[in-house]
Amino acid sequence: MKAVILRDLGGPEQYRIGDVDIPSLGEDEVLVRIRAAAFNRRDIFIRKGEYPGIRLPAIPGADGAGEIAAVGKGVKDLAIGDKVVINPALNWGNDERIYTKDFSIVGVPTNGTFAEYINVPRENVFPKPEHLSWEEAAALPLGGLTAYRALLTKGKVKKGEAVLIPGIGGGVATFLLQMAVALGTNVFVTSSSEEKIQKAISLGASGGVNYKEPNWEKQLRKWMPEGADLCIDSVGGDNFVKLLNIAKHGSRIVTFGATACPVPQLVMPKIFLKQIDVIGTTMGSPAEFQSMLSFYDKHKIKPVIDSVFSIEEIREAQLRIEKGVNFGKVVVIMPWHEL
């Protein structure tokens, strides 16, 4: 089968398209013929070697949707042709709070979704929501799951609350925005791009500030005089200290990433005097994956697609993520050709 192969760590030129064997199928596994896949920032980290557990050569990609092409002996409830999305969280286990020691994410160290076929455990495929195209379905899994857990399970967001999402534009951030808007909260965003702020407002954000302008915190204060009830942060760095200022007393800051890591000086007294909960989260449980799909289905929300590339354009595709110019998900579609 055709697949994107990462032979060595390095730049986008390391993505090559090659021929590999179709994966053999375990008893409780299914083979999915990928129709569309999507990029995550994680894929860039892996390509650069900034991720634990990398084994090369590897087929990258955590997000994908497609049709069942074969089922293992133990799988009785799926048939060839069934349309599915893949939950990229492997071996989460039964504890909602935390995954097991065998946990991994599709793409590293197991084979990923930038391929014609992928084998995954039966429990990791879910029916594709009918209102979504293949591109939209492929865009949803990792980001939607992360956002769902961050916003609902960990953030315990409530209608009418003021929610701050710093750094709007990335996949998870746009999922957070969509879900928070659907839940009737007042969402505020930050970005270095006026265009992204306008897009966020068109998606229902109540306001946005350019964090390259001076006094951006002041503007947020005007909109949220008592501060934010919930901040959901993937930036870290200096920004995190500012979030502690913007956060309301007794509020929550959920953190799922730190692109500007490390936080240079975390002033602990702000956390305890303001009685703030700083809540770490990553990925989500199978139950949360199902709830996230149901949420998108119930509210008939479609993931925000930044751009769609053919798989031959994979190097260009990933550049949009690496440069941070994307607003929403970058999707790659099949069928397969030589690069």
Added chain:
Amino acid sequence: MKAVILRDLGGPEQYRIGDVDIPSLGEDEVLVRIRAAAFNRRDIFIRKGEYPGIRLPAIPGADGAGEIAAVGKGVKDLAIGDKVVINPALNWGNDERIYTKDFSIVGVPTNGTFAEYINVPRENVFPKPEHLSWEEAAALPLGGLTAYRALLTKGKVKKGEAVLIPGIGGGVATFLLQMAVALGTNVFVTSSSEEKIQKAISLGASGGVNYKEPNWEKQLRKWMPEGADLCIDSVGGDNFVKLLNIAKHGSRIVTFGATACPVPQLVMPKIFLKQIDVIGTTMGSPAEFQSMLSFYDKHKIKPVIDSVFSIEEIREAQLRIEKGVNFGKVVVIMPWHEL
């Protein structure tokens, strides 16, 4: 009346005993004749000027117990001679999560407990637990309240869990230790003093390490192979980063202080990849104060008293806290004499 008066910021010599008017009584207030009072680290911060809202001259002291000496017109359910402890959290309000804007702690900016009499709102006095002496009752309020909220409300501690209390010896830490032991958890402590570790073990701690020794984290790992379920920290600083290493995946770190603040480099990925909740807390609500008293009553626990001084020895008394040599509370007792 006689009172300890802080006229200027500075060293312990700034504590003077002087004569001031007995406070006038508001309609919903009571006048308490103090029998015993206790020191908190907060009192040292105030004396040095390292605390917000200081107005001088001031009568310091947040902790106290004594007898009702007079009641305001609106107070119908207390009589002169009733034995009470003072809840030092003024104007918490009705929200369990956070106090109101009018919140303050007895001692700054209102008058404190190092005095013959103090006036406090009716709602801030509670019946003295009968099994406690005056010294013990005076030792309990601020530290017991802080510890109760940190361990139970915020930390949601459960029987059988591994609880880590860094820096054992301070008032709140010893309350945490007592309550966590009473709840059937396995408590581990850290200290720079072997003597304090031994005292903690005699109070029911399962083990303790000297953080001046190399590899102290390794020893904790041996006792808690999966890590700590709950850390309750008031140290901050470098130590906080180590706590993130010792914390179990999916665990909680409650923070109520930062004597070694600020945290130099908080590695955010540890918080989100390990899915840790960092939970800020300070003081507690009236309901928590009542629950704390009931807890000490139900389990018939007595606060750990480090030492008892007469009020004339107030300068020596506070030095035990300032030097960090105390294990448990430093109490000062009346009656009044000239210094």
